[in-house]
Amino acid sequence: MISLSPRIYFVLLLLFALLHGGCSCNSAESRLASISLRRSDDDEDQPTPPPAQTPPPVQPAATPPPAQPAAVPATPPPSAAPNTPAATPTPTPNPNPPAMPAETAPPVNPKFASRRERIEQLAENPPADKAEEARTKLEIIGEALADMIVDKAEIPSAVRKDSRGNTLLGWRVELLPYLGYEDLYAEFAVDKPWNDKQNLALAKKIPPVYQSPERQDEATNFLMAFGPTCAARASSPTGLDAVGRRSLATIPLIVEADDAMSVSWVKPFDLEFNPAAPREGMGELRGGSIFVVTADGKAHKVPASVTPTEMTDFFVLANGFDIRKVAVAQSQPQPENVAASATAPADNQIAANIPAKMTPSPSPAAVEPGPALGGAQPAQTTPGVGKLPIPDPKLTEEAEMRIREIFANEFRGADSENRRADLAKTLVDAGKNLGDDPVQQFAMYSLAYQMAQKGKSPVTAKDAFDRLNSQFEFDTVNQQLQLLRFSAEYVSRIPQDRKEDFKQLAIKIWQVSYDRNNFKAVDELFTIIETFARSQNDAAMMQRITGLREDVSEARKVYADIESQFLSLERPSFNPEGNLLVGRYLCFHRNQWQQGIPFLAKSSNQKLKDAALLELESPTTPTLQAEIGDMWWESVTGFPPVEKKRIQRRAAQWYQSAIAGLPNNIERIKVQRNLDEYKKLYPGEPIPPLAPTLGTASR
Structure with missing residues (x-):
C-alpha cells in the first residue's frame, strides 16, 4: 500500500474542492440561463427592466455633501472566483424614464356583461315567488351554459380531473366568464384541485345566480344531472356528435335538487341520475314539480304528474323524450307553445268565464317578415304596454254578482236570442262608464261578451272583446280565435260594412299562428277567412288563399320532420x-x-x-x-x-x-x-x- 505524505494529501484535497466548486458554478449558470430563456419566451417582445436602483440624490452646490455610510464590501473581481463571468457595468438609470404604455384590458363580451347586470338586478329585486326566482336564475345559468356548449362543441362533464387524477374545479366555476364574472374566474387556480386553499377561500364569493332562493349561504341546489345513461358524464365531456338525433332542446342537463343534495358551489359535486328511481334527489322544494334546464338554455317545470317512465326516457340519452310536451308553461312561454293552445276545442266553452281562460300574452318574436296573407303584415308591438293585469278571479266574481243584482230584470228577461243580444249591448254601453273601477269594468265586458255569444251576435261580442283587449292583458290569440270561430258560424248576422273588420282580424291571427308554427290553427283560419271573403265576394283574397295553401303545405311537411x-x-x-x-x-x-x-x-x-x-x-x-x-x-x-x-x-x-x-x-x-x-x-x-x-x- 502506497502512503502519501500529508502535503500531497492536502494538495489533492484542495484540487478536488476547486474542481467541485467549478462544476457547481457551471450548474447554477445553466439553471439561470434556462430560467432566463423561459422568461424571455413567456414575455416575448417585452423589454427586460433594469435592476431596481435608487439614483443618488443630486445635491445643490452650496450644500455640503452628507456623511458617507460605512463602506460596503465590493464585489470580488473576476479572478477572485473561478468560472465566474465578468461583471457587466450597471447602466446609469434614466431619471425620467418614458412612461410605460397602459396595459389594455381584454374586451368584455357585452352579451355576458349584460347577463351579469341581470343577475345583480335580480339579486337586488327578487320576485316574491321563490319558484319564479329559481326558474329565472336557472334560465340565466342555462343561457350561459348553452353558449359554452356551442363555443366548446361539447357538453361539459360533472367533474374534471388532471393527469394525476386530482379533482379540479367543476362546471359552475368554468361557467363564470359566460355569466359575466371574468374577474372572479381569474382569481381561481383552475389548474389546482378544487379544495386547494386558494380555491376554497373563494367560495364565499358565490355569484347570486347560484344561490338557491331558500338559502343565503355559499351552497347551491343547482346541480348537473350526470351518469352513464345521460348526456353529461361523470368525468369526461360529451362530444356533440355523440348525442345522435336528439337536439339541445330535449337534453336535460341542470336540475334544482333537494336541500339534502345541496353543496358548496365551488365543489364539483352533482346529482347522479338513477334510472331505477328517476326522481331521487329532486322535487321536494316545489311540491313534487322539478325545474330542469335543457341544453338549449331553457328552463322547464316538470310537473309531479310526469310518470317515472317518462322521466327516465327524458334523462336517458338513448330514449329521447321531449319534455316540452308535458312541461308546465312559464309566464313567458315560447310562441309555438302558446299558439298551440289555441287549437283546443272550445265550442262548448264559448260562454265560460273569461277571466279563468285568459293568460298573459307572449312577446312577439322579432323576425324578418314571412309570407303574408294580405296587405302589409301587422306591426309588431310590445304587448301589455299601458294595459292592466287581469283582475283577481274572486274579485271579478264578486263584481259579476253585483252587476247581475243591478241588472236583475234584464237577466231574467233574456229568454231569447234577441233579448240576450240586446242585454249584451246594454252591458257594453254600461261598461264605458266604469273607468274608475277596472275590476267592475272587466266583469261588465266579460258578461257582455258571454251574453253576445248566447245571443248569437258576433258584432256585439267583438265590441266587448275589443274593449277587453284594449285595456287588459290576456291571451289575445286564443280568445280571438274562439271569437272568429263563433263569428264565422253566424256570418249572416254580421252587417256588410262590419265584415271587413272580422276578415282583417282573421288575417292577423292567421299570420300570428303561422309565425308560431301552429299549422292546425292556420288551416282553420284559412277556412274562416274564406268564409268572410266569400260573403264579401272578395275574389282576390280567395285567389291569394289558394296560392298560399301550397306554400304552407310544403312548410308543414318540413316542420313535421323537424318535430319528429x-x-x-x-x-x-x-x-x-x-x-x-x-x-x-x-x-x-x-x-x-x-x-x-x-x-x-x-x-x-x-x-x-x-x-x-x-x-x-x-x-x-x-x-x-x-x-x-x-x-x-x-x-x-x-x-x-x-x-x-x-x-x-x-x-x-x-x-x-x-x-x-x-x-x-x-x-x-x-x-x-x-x-x-x-x-x-x-x-x-x-x-x-x-x-x-x-x-x-x-x-
Missing part, C-alpha cells in the same frame, strides 16, 4: 342533416334568414353551407356580394319548386345589392343576366332589399 326529430328552431343541432332541415324551414319557408343562416352554415349540403358561411361574414364589397349571389343561384339542384324559388330570390337580393358597384366587365353582365332570368321565371315577384346586417354567428 326533436330539433330546435333556436340553436343548431349536432346533426348536419338536422341543421339542413331546420335551415331549409327557416330560410326557404319562413323567410327568417337571420335565424336560419347559422343552421345552413353547419348543414350537410356543401353548396348551401359555403354560401351561408360567406354570408355570415356580411361582406360589403360588390364582388363578394355577387359571389354570394352566384353561390345561392347555383345551389338549387334537388330542391322542390317552392324552395328553389326562395333560394333564387336570395341570390337575386345579393345580385341587386352588388350590381351598382360592379365595374363594367363580364361579371356585371353575368349578374344582370341572372337578375333578368329571375324576373322572367317569377314575373311580378318583387326583390326585397337585404336586411341591414346579418351579424356573424360563431362557427
Whole structure:
C-alpha cells in the first residue's frame, strides 16, 4: 500500500474542492440561463427592466455633501472566483424614464356583461315567488351554459380531473366568464384541485345566480344531472356528435335538487341520475314539480304528474323524450307553445268565464317578415304596454254578482236570442262608464261578451272583446280565435260594412299562428277567412288563399320532420342533416334568414353551407356580394319548386345589392343576366332589399 505524505494529501484535497466548486458554478449558470430563456419566451417582445436602483440624490452646490455610510464590501473581481463571468457595468438609470404604455384590458363580451347586470338586478329585486326566482336564475345559468356548449362543441362533464387524477374545479366555476364574472374566474387556480386553499377561500364569493332562493349561504341546489345513461358524464365531456338525433332542446342537463343534495358551489359535486328511481334527489322544494334546464338554455317545470317512465326516457340519452310536451308553461312561454293552445276545442266553452281562460300574452318574436296573407303584415308591438293585469278571479266574481243584482230584470228577461243580444249591448254601453273601477269594468265586458255569444251576435261580442283587449292583458290569440270561430258560424248576422273588420282580424291571427308554427290553427283560419271573403265576394283574397295553401303545405311537411326529430328552431343541432332541415324551414319557408343562416352554415349540403358561411361574414364589397349571389343561384339542384324559388330570390337580393358597384366587365353582365332570368321565371315577384346586417354567428 502506497502512503502519501500529508502535503500531497492536502494538495489533492484542495484540487478536488476547486474542481467541485467549478462544476457547481457551471450548474447554477445553466439553471439561470434556462430560467432566463423561459422568461424571455413567456414575455416575448417585452423589454427586460433594469435592476431596481435608487439614483443618488443630486445635491445643490452650496450644500455640503452628507456623511458617507460605512463602506460596503465590493464585489470580488473576476479572478477572485473561478468560472465566474465578468461583471457587466450597471447602466446609469434614466431619471425620467418614458412612461410605460397602459396595459389594455381584454374586451368584455357585452352579451355576458349584460347577463351579469341581470343577475345583480335580480339579486337586488327578487320576485316574491321563490319558484319564479329559481326558474329565472336557472334560465340565466342555462343561457350561459348553452353558449359554452356551442363555443366548446361539447357538453361539459360533472367533474374534471388532471393527469394525476386530482379533482379540479367543476362546471359552475368554468361557467363564470359566460355569466359575466371574468374577474372572479381569474382569481381561481383552475389548474389546482378544487379544495386547494386558494380555491376554497373563494367560495364565499358565490355569484347570486347560484344561490338557491331558500338559502343565503355559499351552497347551491343547482346541480348537473350526470351518469352513464345521460348526456353529461361523470368525468369526461360529451362530444356533440355523440348525442345522435336528439337536439339541445330535449337534453336535460341542470336540475334544482333537494336541500339534502345541496353543496358548496365551488365543489364539483352533482346529482347522479338513477334510472331505477328517476326522481331521487329532486322535487321536494316545489311540491313534487322539478325545474330542469335543457341544453338549449331553457328552463322547464316538470310537473309531479310526469310518470317515472317518462322521466327516465327524458334523462336517458338513448330514449329521447321531449319534455316540452308535458312541461308546465312559464309566464313567458315560447310562441309555438302558446299558439298551440289555441287549437283546443272550445265550442262548448264559448260562454265560460273569461277571466279563468285568459293568460298573459307572449312577446312577439322579432323576425324578418314571412309570407303574408294580405296587405302589409301587422306591426309588431310590445304587448301589455299601458294595459292592466287581469283582475283577481274572486274579485271579478264578486263584481259579476253585483252587476247581475243591478241588472236583475234584464237577466231574467233574456229568454231569447234577441233579448240576450240586446242585454249584451246594454252591458257594453254600461261598461264605458266604469273607468274608475277596472275590476267592475272587466266583469261588465266579460258578461257582455258571454251574453253576445248566447245571443248569437258576433258584432256585439267583438265590441266587448275589443274593449277587453284594449285595456287588459290576456291571451289575445286564443280568445280571438274562439271569437272568429263563433263569428264565422253566424256570418249572416254580421252587417256588410262590419265584415271587413272580422276578415282583417282573421288575417292577423292567421299570420300570428303561422309565425308560431301552429299549422292546425292556420288551416282553420284559412277556412274562416274564406268564409268572410266569400260573403264579401272578395275574389282576390280567395285567389291569394289558394296560392298560399301550397306554400304552407310544403312548410308543414318540413316542420313535421323537424318535430319528429326533436330539433330546435333556436340553436343548431349536432346533426348536419338536422341543421339542413331546420335551415331549409327557416330560410326557404319562413323567410327568417337571420335565424336560419347559422343552421345552413353547419348543414350537410356543401353548396348551401359555403354560401351561408360567406354570408355570415356580411361582406360589403360588390364582388363578394355577387359571389354570394352566384353561390345561392347555383345551389338549387334537388330542391322542390317552392324552395328553389326562395333560394333564387336570395341570390337575386345579393345580385341587386352588388350590381351598382360592379365595374363594367363580364361579371356585371353575368349578374344582370341572372337578375333578368329571375324576373322572367317569377314575373311580378318583387326583390326585397337585404336586411341591414346579418351579424356573424360563431362557427
